[in-house]
Amino acid sequence: MPREFVIKVPASSANIGPGFDVLGIGLNLYLEISVNIDPALAETSKQDPTNCILSYEGEGADEVPLNSEHNLITRTALYVLRCNGVRVFPEGTQVHVNNPIPLGRGLGSSGAAVVAGVMLGDKIGGFGFSKQRMLDYCLMIERHPDNITAAMMGGFVGSYLRELSALETERKEIPLSEVLPEPAGGVDTGLVPPEPPVDIGRHIKYDWCKDIHCIAIIPNFEVSTAESRGVLPSAFTAKDMIFNLQRLAVLTTALTRSPPDPELIYAAMQDKVHQPYRKTLIPGLPEILASVTPQTHKGLLGICLSGAGPTILALATENFDAIASEIIKRFAKENVTCQWKLLDPAYEGAIVTEK
Ligand SMILES: Nc1ncnc2c1ncn2[C@@H]1O[C@H](COP(=O)(O)OP(=O)(O)O)[C@@H](O)[C@H]1O
Ligand SMILES: N[C@@H](CCOP(=O)(O)O)C(=O)O
Numbered sequence: 160m161p162r163e164f165v166i167k168v169p170a171s172s173a174n175i176g177p178g179f180d181v182l183g184i185g186l187n188l189y190l191e192i193s194v195n196i197d198p199a200l201a202e203t204s205k206q207d208p209t210n211c212i213l214s215y216e217g218e219g220a221d222e223v224p225l226n227s228e229h230n231l232i233t234r235t236a237l238y239v240l241r242c243n244g245v246r247v248f249p250e251g252t253q254v255h256v257n258n259p260i261p262l263g264r265g266l267g268s269s270g271a272a273v274v275a276g277v278m279l280g281d282k283i284g285g286f287g288f289s290k291q292r293m294l295d296y297c298l299m300i301e302r303h304p305d306n307i308t309a310a311m312m313g314g315f316v317g318s319y320l321r322e323l324s325a326l327e328t329e330r331k332e333i334p335l336s337e338v339l340p341e342p343a344g345g346v347d348t349g350l351v352p353p354e355p356p357v358d359i360g361r362h363i364k365y366d367w368c369k370d371i372h373c374i375a376i377i378p379n380f381e382v383s384t385a386e387s388r389g390v391l392p393s394a395f396t397a398k399d400m401i402f403n404l405q406r407l408a409v410l411t412t413a414l415t416r417s418p419p420d421p422e423l424i425y426a427a428m429q430d431k432v433h434q435p436y437r438k439t440l441i442p443g444l445p446e447i448l449a450s451v452t453p454q455t456h457k458g459l460l461g462i463c464l465s466g467a468g469p470t471i472l473a474l475a476t477e478n479f480d481a482i483a484s485e486i487i488k489r490f491a492k493e494n495v496t497c498q499w500k501l502l503d504p505a506y507e508g509a510i511v512t513e514k
């Protein structure tokens with residue numbers, strides 16, 4: 160009997176100013192993977208080393224590998240399957256990816272791919288994991304919980320990683336790196352990787368004031384998250400940490416209040432932990448972040464780097480076109496062209512639908 164299902168995973172914006180590696184918002188731009196398992200396709204699927212025929216459209220179509228041992232989505236699914244004693248996809252597996260999330264722009268494309276891969280592995284293996292358990296698998300691959308949690312759970316979330324015991328830390332068959340390095344989970348060594356520790360990531364979903372919309376201004380160049388983490392210092396001053404913690408405490412509630420308070424939110428979205436260091440990778444970043452304020456642009460609530468950049472996230476209640484145009488104009492001075500999108504939180508997070 161053929162089986163068909165669709166997995167939808169939202170993009171995300173992580174950090175939201177002072178919440179480096181803590182805050183994230185799932186956004187209503189969805190990575191969609193359509194899965195068809197049809198025994199009639201068994202012979203064709205044998206052309207792939209793990210029986211998975213991959214096709215792809217959308218962002219990244221010219222660079223994403225279609226070999227299931229190399230593609231981030233299917234490699235992640237194989238990791239989940241192999242942890243649970245299943246070596247390959249069922250014969251006749253077809254996966255079509257439709258991805259509108261630009262790669263390497265700070266909108267959580269890799270987080271969405273990892274979440275989709277874990278859900279694919281769970282569904283194919285019929286393990287019936289809860290979202291909380293699936294987060295554990297995701298967090299063995301991408302170690303900052305902000306994007307992953309927002310993509311999996313949806314909405315506006317705060318999260319932390321539980322400190323692992325020495326024994327648990329040893330269970331890192333999949334290297335605890337930014338994005339699964341190749342070949343990682345893909346190449347079949349015949350070994351069964353250990354299952355991840357339980358409850359690695361904990362989160363809380365905040366309310367969100369529905370008057371607040373998310374403007375994403377997306378430059379036409381990529382910054383890999385790994386590179387963007389590489390420019391950060393390994394230690395921070397107490398002054399800078401306190402600066403961020405004070406704002407973080409205010410921001411999470413300020414974004415739930417209706418009507419939102421522009422002065423409070425604008426100041427609470429300032430950051431001294433990651434943005435100042437990332438300006439080396441994003442031309443004109445300090446000027447761009449200072450280019451719109453609640454005084455210059457009615458409706459503007461706050462502005463920050465989205466994830467590891469280079470996308471800029473502006474939160475606003477109105478005047479979206481003017482706010483985006485101003486930021487695009489500033490990028491143009493640096494010879495950078497941009498597209499922009501008006502997005503809203505994806506309140507539900509990742510979902511699987513049977514067809
Ligand atoms: N839909 C996808 N399918 C396969 N690989 C993907 C997909 N989306 C992202 N990736 C992988 O993740 C990388 C981008 O990850 P990253 O540098 O963390 O940027 P982002 O901020 O977009 O998450 C891509 O270069 C690609 O290797
Ligand atoms: N907290 C991380 C978030 C990375 O987000 P991405 O969307 O750029 O993958 C960081 O800032 O490094």
